[in-house]
Amino acid sequence: xxxxxxxxxxxxxxxxxxxxxxxxxxxxxxxxxxxxxxxxxxxxxxxxxxxxxxxxxxxxxxxxxxxxxxxxxxxxxxxxxxxxxxxxxxxxxxxxxxxxxxxxxxxxxxxxxxxxxxxxxxxxxxxxxxxxxxxxxxxxxxxxxxxxxxxxxxxxxxxxxxxxxxxxxxxxxxxxxxxxxxxxxxxxxxxxxxxxxxxxxxxxxxxxxxxxxxxxxxxxxxxxxxxxxxxxxxxxxxxxxxxxxxxxxxxxxxxxxxxxxxxxxxxxxxxxxxxxxxxxxxxxxxxxxxxxxxxxxxxxxxxxxxxxxxxxxxxxxxxxxxxxxxxxxxxxxxxxxxxxxxxxxxxxxxxxxxxxxxxxxxxxxxxxxxxxxxxxxxxxx
Numbered sequence: 001x002x003x004x005x006x007x008x009x010x011x012x013x014x015x016x017x018x019x020x021x022x023x024x025x026x027x028x029x030x031x032x033x034x035x036x037x038x039x040x041x042x043x044x045x046x047x048x049x050x051x052x053x054x055x056x057x058x059x060x061x062x063x064x065x066x067x068x069x070x071x072x073x074x075x076x077x078x079x080x081x082x083x084x085x086x087x088x089x090x091x092x093x094x095x096x097x098x099x100x101x102x103x104x105x106x107x108x109x110x111x112x113x114x115x116x117x118x119x120x121x122x123x124x125x126x127x128x129x130x131x132x133x134x135x136x137x138x139x140x141x142x143x144x145x146x147x148x149x150x151x152x153x154x155x156x157x158x159x160x161x162x163x164x165x166x167x168x169x170x171x172x173x174x175x176x177x178x179x180x181x182x183x184x185x186x187x188x189x190x191x192x193x194x195x196x197x198x199x200x201x202x203x204x205x206x207x208x209x210x211x212x213x214x215x216x217x218x219x220x221x222x223x224x225x226x227x228x229x230x231x232x233x234x235x236x237x238x239x240x241x242x243x244x245x246x247x248x249x250x251x252x253x254x255x256x257x258x259x260x261x262x263x264x265x266x267x268x269x270x271x272x273x274x275x276x277x278x279x280x281x282x283x284x285x286x287x288x289x290x291x292x293x294x295x296x297x298x299x300x301x302x303x304x305x306x307x308x309x310x311x312x313x314x315x316x317x318x319x320x321x322x323x324x325x326x327x328x329x330x331x332x333x334x335x336x337x338x339x340x341x342x343x344x345x346x347x348x349x350x351x352x353x354x355x356x357x358x359x360x361x362x363x364x365x366x367x368x369x370x371x372x373x374x375x376x377x378x379x380x381x
Contacts, residue, residue: 007239007330009339013076014316014329016346018309020069025301026185027062027357028132030294031055033186035129036179039122041190041201045115048122049380050368054193056106056381057364061357063099068353075342079245079332080317083157087147090163091135098131110381130179137178140308141171141220144228144257146320151246160321170223177216181304184209185297188281191290195369203285206293210282213300217274221258224311229253231318231326239330248331250323257311267310273303 034041034055042048074081085092101124109121145168148160187206191199235249261267277300284293312318317327333339373380 004340004343005240006336006339009336009343010239010329010333012343013072013333013339014309014314016343016350017069017072017076018305019350020065020072022302022305024062024065024069025181025305026298027058027065029182029185029301030189031059031062031186032129032133033182033184034190035125035186036183037186037190037202037205038129039119039126041187041198041205043197045118046370046373047198048118049110049373050194050198050370051190052106052109052125053368053373053380054190058360059102059106061360063102064353072342072346076334076339077316077327077329077332078334079155079243080327083147083149083317083327086157087149087159087161088139088142088166091139091166095132095135098128100128101125102128106381129182133178133182134175137175138166138171140178141174142166142168143308143312143315143318144224145170146231146252146318146323146326148321149319150322150325153246155246170220170228173216173220173223177213177220177304180209180212180216181297181301184213184278184281185294185301188285188290188294188297191285192294193366193368195367203288206285206297207282210278210285210297210300213278213304214275217271217278217304221271221307224257228257230255230257230259231315231323232259233314233328237328237330243331243333245325245327245331248324248328250318250326252323260310260313264310270303270306270310273299274307275300275303277301277303 034051038048038051042051070081073084105121105125105128109118109125112118148165149157151157184206187202187209190202191206194202229252232251232255233248234251234254237248241247277296277298280296281293281300282296284290284296314328314330315326316329316332319326334342
């Protein structure tokens with residue numbers, strides 16, 4: 001492919017959007033993970049404040065990755081954006097309303113000394129910690145099952161999927177995998193940023209979550225291989241033509257979703273990272289090496305997300321109602337001009353965001369302890 005040709009830009013944006021969602025998972029993963037274990041990792045108010053202040057300087061900046069990734073979907077894959085938000089409207093609305101609790105939870109929790117007041121807000125922070133990964137995981141699981149939608153000849157979509165139909169057992173297990181993954185990542189991060197009892201409890205959460213990640217990931221892999229029909233494009237697809245999701249033929253059940261690993265053997269690196277990273281996190285947590293444990297959980301997060309992307313490739317939103325109308329990275333994109341402009345914008349601004357984010361972590365790094373909480377009682381959350 002010629003550099004910056006339409007087909008190259010389509011592939012480039014598949015990669016860029018993947019990078020943005022990985023960035024979201026790596027950053028929001030640990031602060032949502034900490035929020036999930038907050039009511040359990042801290043037995044006293046001061047211990048819970050250690051956990052809260054470990055993520056307080058960064059959570060809002062981390063959430064920008066999700067906004068950026070959603071914005072990239074809207075600009076690069078507008079058909080996917082419109083169809084996904086219509087098909088999963090209630091689920092995404094629940095996700096949005098859960099996120100409303102985060103800023104008020106952080107800001108209001110320590111406004112009053114009442115323990116009942118603070119316990120209420122601790123659970124209010126727990127909710128937006130568990131719901132987003134659960135919904136994202138269930139949504140990803142449903143992509144392998146197919147979503148009930150189709151288009152007419154004017155590209156107007158109709159749907160045959162309810163909220164409860166999204167709760168297929170395979171999708172629910174995928175949601176549990178996402179929760180375990182975020183807890184593992186959050187626990188490894190909290191080990192880095194804490195001492196004493198909070199540190200020890202975080203290590204125990206890391207151990208359990210890392211084992212859960214490996215077990216659930218294996219179950220999902222076997223289930224995907226043996227129990228779920230894969231999609232395959234059986235007609236010629238012009239990857240340089242204007243986007244038209246209706247201009248192809250898709251067969252279901254002739255291959256497994258894992259057939260890409262036979263076509264591209266290097267893809268196997270992804271599931272190996274998923275298992276290997278979780279094992280590293282488990283072993284390094286036991287060995288009291290939280291830095292390496294955090295690297296391990298990060299690698300596992302990257303590997304599992306890449307496994308999903310590589311398995312689906314080139315599909316991005318399969319249809320169970322009319323497989324021929326499934327959206328792929330080749331036929332659901334914006335125009336060549338739009339992708340080109342966005343490519344150069346991301347080429348410039350994503351590194352700047354990474355540099356600024358890294359600087360923020362460097363400046364505000366350090367362990368949270370009961371002593372630091374007491375010394376800065378009125379300035380910390």
